[in-house]
Amino acid sequence: MLDTLQRDFRSLAPAVDFCALRFVEETSEYLAVRQDVAEPPKLSVNSGAMVTVIDRGGLGYAATSDLSKTGIAEALDRAREYARLTAGRSVMDYGAVEMPRPHGEYRSPVGRDPAKLSRKEKYELLAAEAKECRVDDRIVDWEANLWTTASKQAYFTADGAEAVQEFHFLVPNLSATAHAKGETQTRTHAGRYNGYCKQGGLEILDAFGMKGAGRSVGEGALELLAAPNCPSGKMDVLLMPDQMMLQIHESIGHPIELDRILGDERNFAGTSFVMLDMFGTYRYGSELLNVTHDPTRPEQYASYGWDDDGLPADKQFLIRKGILERPLGGAISQKRAGIAGVANTRACSWNRAPIDRMANLNVEPGDSTLEALIGSIQHGVMMRTNVSWSIDDSRNKFQFGCEWGRVIRNGKLAEVVKNPNYRGISATFWRSLSGVGDASTFEVMGTPFCGKGEPSQVIRVGHASPACRFSNVDVFGGAA
Amino acid sequence: MSTMRQYFEDVAKHLDSLARPGETIISALSAEESDFIRFNQSKVRQATAVKQAAWTISLIRGQKRLDARVNAAGNLAADRPALASLVAQLRGAIDDVPDDPFLLFETSPATSSAERPAKLPAPAQVIDEVLAAGKGVDLVGFHASGPIWKGFASSQGVRHWHEVESFNFTWCLYHGRDKAVKTAYAGSAWESAALEAKMRFAREQVARLGEAPRDLAPGAYRAFLSPAAMTEILGMLSWAGFGLKSRNTKQSALIRMADQDLRLSPLVTVRENTREGIATGFQSEGFVRPAEVALIEQGRLAQPLVSPRSAREYGTATNGANANETPESLDLASGSLAEAQALEALGTGIYVGNLWYLNFSDRSACRLTGMTRFASFWVEDGRIRAPLNVMRFDDTAYRILGENLEALTRERDLLPETITYGERSTESTRTPGALLKELALTL
Numbered sequence: 001m002l003d004t005l006q007r008d009f010r011s012l013a014p015a016v017d018f019c020a021l022r023f024v025e026e027t028s029e030y031l032a033v034r035q036d037v038a039e040p041p042k043l044s045v046n047s048g049a050m051v052t053v054i055d056r057g058g059l060g061y062a063a064t065s066d067l068s069k070t071g072i073a074e075a076l077d078r079a080r081e082y083a084r085l086t087a088g089r090s091v092m093d094y095g096a097v098e099m100p101r102p103h104g105e106y107r108s109p110v111g112r113d114p115a116k117l118s119r120k121e122k123y124e125l126l127a128a129e130a131k132e133c134r135v136d137d138r139i140v141d142w143e144a145n146l147w148t149t150a151s152k153q154a155y156f157t158a159d160g161a162e163a164v165q166e167f168h169f170l171v172p173n174l175s176a177t178a179h180a181k182g183e184t185q186t187r188t189h190a191g192r193y194n195g196y197c198k199q200g201g202l203e204i205l206d207a208f209g210m211k212g213a214g215r216s217v218g219e220g221a222l223e224l225l226a227a228p229n230c231p232s233g234k235m236d237v238l239l240m241p242d243q244m245m246l247q248i249h250e251s252i253g254h255p256i257e258l259d260r261i262l263g264d265e266r267n268f269a270g271t272s273f274v275m276l277d278m279f280g281t282y283r284y285g286s287e288l289l290n291v292t293h294d295p296t297r298p299e300q301y302a303s304y305g306w307d308d309d310g311l312p313a314d315k316q317f318l319i320r321k322g323i324l325e326r327p328l329g330g331a332i333s334q335k336r337a338g339i340a341g342v343a344n345t346r347a348c349s350w351n352r353a354p355i356d357r358m359a360n361l362n363v364e365p366g367d368s369t370l371e372a373l374i375g376s377i378q379h380g381v382m383m384r385t386n387v388s389w390s391i392d393d394s395r396n397k398f399q400f401g402c403e404w405g406r407v408i409r410n411g412k413l414a415e416v417v418k419n420p421n422y423r424g425i426s427a428t429f430w431r432s433l434s435g436v437g438d439a440s441t442f443e444v445m446g447t448p449f450c451g452k453g454e455p456s457q458v459i460r461v462g463h464a465s466p467a468c469r470f471s472n473v474d475v476f477g478g479a480a
Numbered sequence: 481m482s483t484m485r486q487y488f489e490d491v492a493k494h495l496d497s498l499a500r501p502g503e504t505i506i507s508a509l510s511a512e513e514s515d516f517i518r519f520n521q522s523k524v525r526q527a528t529a530v531k532q533a534a535w536t537i538s539l540i541r542g543q544k545r546l547d548a549r550v551n552a553a554g555n556l557a558a559d560r561p562a563l564a565s566l567v568a569q570l571r572g573a574i575d576d577v578p579d580d581p582f583l584l585f586e587t588s589p590a591t592s593s594a595e596r597p598a599k600l601p602a603p604a605q606v607i608d609e610v611l612a613a614g615k616g617v618d619l620v621g622f623h624a625s626g627p628i629w630k631g632f633a634s635s636q637g638v639r640h641w642h643e644v645e646s647f648n649f650t651w652c653l654y655h656g657r658d659k660a661v662k663t664a665y666a667g668s669a670w671e672s673a674a675l676e677a678k679m680r681f682a683r684e685q686v687a688r689l690g691e692a693p694r695d696l697a698p699g700a701y702r703a704f705l706s707p708a709a710m711t712e713i714l715g716m717l718s719w720a721g722f723g724l725k726s727r728n729t730k731q732s733a734l735i736r737m738a739d740q741d742l743r744l745s746p747l748v749t750v751r752e753n754t755r756e757g758i759a760t761g762f763q764s765e766g767f768v769r770p771a772e773v774a775l776i777e778q779g780r781l782a783q784p785l786v787s788p789r790s791a792r793e794y795g796t797a798t799n800g801a802n803a804n805e806t807p808e809s810l811d812l813a814s815g816s817l818a819e820a821q822a823l824e825a826l827g828t829g830i831y832v833g834n835l836w837y838l839n840f841s842d843r844s845a846c847r848l849t850g851m852t853r854f855a856s857f858w859v860e861d862g863r864i865r866a867p868l869n870v871m872r873f874d875d876t877a878y879r880i881l882g883e884n885l886e887a888l889t890r891e892r893d894l895l896p897e898t899i900t901y902g903e904r905s906t907e908s909t910r911t912p913g914a915l916l917k918e919l920a921l922t923l
Contacts, residue, residue: 048551065554085607401841455622478847
C-alpha cells in the first residue's frame with residue numbers, strides 16, 4: 001500500500017520548490033471494565049495523508065482520507081493553490097527554509113506483543129483488578145481500562161526522501177471513587193488522565209503493576225475520604241514524578257515553545273512570558289534545574305526517529321544549571337526566529353499541519369535520595385498524582401492540584417491529606433527548586449492529551465522526572 | 481439531494497443489506513470539507529484544506545456489540561468493499577465480546593433531516609479581506625469554513641441526516657504582550673461589511689489597552705462577566721455537572737445540589753436547548769433529542785442528561801444525551817439588565833471580557849479557578865479606567881451563580897464552539913453576561 005501511495009504521489013507531484021506527503025495509519029483498541037461490567041470494545045483505524053507544497057515563498061497543506069490517486073491529486077491541487085494564495089503574504093518566505101530530507105526507519109521497541117494476549121484475556125485481567133477496587137460499599141465507582149495503539153507513519157518528499165516509522169503505545173489505567181457524607185474522592189493508579197503512557201508492549205503492564213493494584217487503589221480512595229484537608233500557608237512541597245510531569249509540561253514546556261513566543265498561538269493557546277532575547281542568559285530556575293528535550297529515550301511516550309518535517313531526533317539541553325539555553329522549535333520556527341531549536345515540529349494526525357510541540361521533555365535526575373528530600377523538610381507536603389491544572393495565557397501564574405498529599409513534619413512523613421493544591425508564578429517558582437531526587441526517584445510518565453493549535457490538535461507528550469523539592473510555596477486545601 | 485447525502489444513503493443501504501438474521505448494523509457518518517487559515521501579525525501563518533470522511537460501524541447481535549471507526553474515501557465504489565470487509569471482521573470477532581447488559585439503541589424506524597446551506601467565502605476572499613483589515617495592527621486569528629455532514633442509519637430502518645455549511649472566524653487585535661481584544665464573526669453568510677464593522681469596533685477597543693494597566697491585590701471585587709467569560713464558567717458545569725452517571729457516582733461537580741439541595745440564584749435557568757442550537761438533532765445510538773431538557777430551573781437542579789447506556793444502567797429513559805452526557809446546545813436564560821447599563825450597574829469593580837483555562841480546585845464543592853484574559857478592565861463609577869493585568873480567580877459556582885449573582889443581562893450571545901479536535905464542532909453556548917456582587921481573586 002505504501003509503495004502504491006509513494007508511486008502515485010511522486011507521479012503527481014507538481015513542479016514546485018518543495019513537495020512532501022505524510023501518511024498516517026493508526027489502529028487502536030480501547031477496553032474498559034466499569035463496575036464489574038465489560039463495556040463494548042472501541043476499535044478504530046484512523047488513516048489518511050497530508051501533502052505539503054512550498055512554492056515561491058508560499059506554503060499550503062491539504063489532507064485527505066481518500067488515498068486513491070484521484071484523492072492525492074485533489075489534495076496536491078488544494079495545497080498548491082494555498083501556496084499560491086499565501087506567497088508573499090505569509091509570516092515568512094517559506095522558500096528560505098531548508099526542509100529536511102530524511103531517510104530510514106524507526107520502530108518502537110516492543111518486548112511482548114499486545115496481540116499475544118487475546119481480547120478475552122485482556123478483559124479478564126481488567127475485570128479481576130477492577131473487582132478488587134471495591135473494598136467496601138463506600139466505593140461508588142471503579143474502573144480498569146487498557147488502550148493500545150499501533151501507528152504507522154511514512155514521509156516522502158517528491159525528490160526522493162523517505163522515512164517510515166512504526167510506533168506502539170500502551171496506556172493502562174485503574175481508578176476508584178469513594179463517597180460518604182457529601183464528600184467524594186477519587187484515587188487512581190497514575191492519574192485519571194492517563195499519566196502512565198509509554199511506547200512498547202505488554203511489559204508496560206508489568207511495570208505499571210496492574211496485577212494487584214486494584215485493592216490499593218480502592219483503599220487509597222477511602223484513605224482520602226477519611227483525610228483532613230491539606231493545610232494552607234507557605235511551606236515546602238515535595239512533588240513526586242506524577243505531579244512533576246504536569247509542572248514541567250505547563251510551566252516549562254509551553255512557555256518555551258517557539259511558535260508561542262513568535263505569536264502564532266495568541267488567538268487560542270496563548271503567548272509566553274519568555275522572549276527571544278532570554279535564550280542563553282535567563283535564569284529560569286535554580287542551579288539544580290537541568291531540563292532536556294529527548295525524543296530518543298526508547299520507552300518514552302513521544303519518542304521518534306524524525307519529527308513531522310523530517311528533522312532527525314536528538315537529545316538537547318534546554319535548561320542547564322538553571323539557565324535557559326534553547327527553545328522548543330522545529331525547522332520552520334528556527335528559521336523565522338534565527339535561533340537553534342530541536343526536532344519537535346509535530347502533528348497529532350494526518351489531518352492537521354505540524355506545529356511546535358513538546359515531545360519528551362524531562363527533568364534530569366539530581367543526587368538526593370527520597371529519604372534525604374523528606375528529611376530536609378521541616379514543614380511541608382508531599383504531593384502525588386495531578387488532578388487539576390490552570391495557568392495564564394503567558395504561562396506564568398499557575399494553580400495545580402493533586403489527588404493525594406502527605407504532610408511532612410520535622411523531616412518525617414505524617415498524616416495523609418486530601419485536596420492538596422498550590423499556586424505560584426513560573427518565572428519565580430523554578431528558582432525555588434531546592435532539592436532534586438536521584439535516579440532511584442526518577443519515573444517516566446506522559447500525557448496523551450496535550451491540546452494546542454488552530455485547528456485544534458491533541459498530541460502525545462512524554463515527561464520523565466525525579467521527585468523535586470520546592471521551598472516556600474503557597475499551599476492550600478479544598479472546601480468552599 | 482447533495483452528493484454527500486446520496487453517498488450516505490447508498491452506503492447505508494449497502495450496510496443494511498449486510499445484516500444477517502439476528503444482527504443489527506448501526507452506521508454513522510461524520511464528514512467535512514474544511515478550509516483552515518491561521519493568521520499572525522496580519523499575515524498568513526498556515527493554510528490547510530481538509531477533506532475527510534469516517535464511518536463508525538456497530539455490529540450488534542443479542543447483547544453483544546462491537547464498534548469500529550474507520551476513515552473512508554467518500555465515494556461508493558471505493559468504500560463499499562472496504563466497509564463490507566470491516567463488517568466481516570466485526571462478525572468474526574463479536575463472539576469474544578462479553579454481553580453488554582446496558583446495550584440500548586434506537587429500534588423504532590425514524591427519520592429526520594436538517595440541511596442548512598450557506599454562502600461561504602472562497603479562501604482567496606478571506607485572505608484578501610483579513611489582510612486588508614489587519615493593515616497597521618497586529619492581528620492574529622483563525623478562520624474555519626466549509627460543509628459538515630453527519631448521518632445515522634441502522635438496519636432497523638432509522639435514518640437521520642444533518643448537513644450544515646458555516647464559517648467561524650475568530651481573531652485578536654493585540655496592543656502588545658498579553659493585551660488584546662478578541663472578536664468572533666461566525667455564521668452562514670459572509671458579508672464583507674459585517675467583517676469591517678466588527679474590525680472597526682475591535683480597533684476602537686484595542687486603543688483602550690494602551691493605557692497603563694492596573695495590578696489588583698488579591699481580594700473580593702464586584703465584577704461583570706461578559707457572555708464570553710460566562711461561557712467558560714458554564715463550560716465547567718458542562719464538563720462534569722449535568723450527566724446522570726456523574727450524579728449517581730457522586731462525581732458531578734453539582735453533587736451538593738443533587739444530594740443536599742444546594743441552590744444557585746433563582747435567576748439561573750439552564751437548558752440543553754437543541755431546538756435553538758446548531759448541533760445535530762440525534763445522538764450516536766440514533767435517538768432523537770428532545771427540543772429542550774431543563775437542567776437547572778430557577779436555581780434548582782432539574783433533569784440530568786441521560787445517555788442510552790445510563791438509561792439502561794439506572795433504569796430510566798434516555799433524553800438523547802451523548803455518551804459523555806455533556807450538553808451540546810447549552811442555554812442560560814436571559815435576565816433583565818440591559819447590556820448597555822452593565823458598566824453603570826457594576827459601578828466600581830472589574831469588567832471581565834474573557835476567562836481562560838478553568839479547572840476545579842475542589843470538585844465536590846464546585847470550586848473553580850481560572851484566569852482573566854484579553855480585554856478585561858478596571859471600572860470606576862461606571863467608566864472604564866484601565867486595562868487589568870491578568871488575575872486568577874478561585875471561587876465556588878454556588879457563590880458566583882448563587883449568593884453573589886446580582887443580575888443577568890437581557891441580551892445574550894450565541895457562541896459556537898471554536899474547538900476543532902479531530903473535526904469541527906457543532907456545539908454552542910447561548911448566554912447572557914452576569915453582574916456579580918463579588919468575585920474572589922487570589923493571585
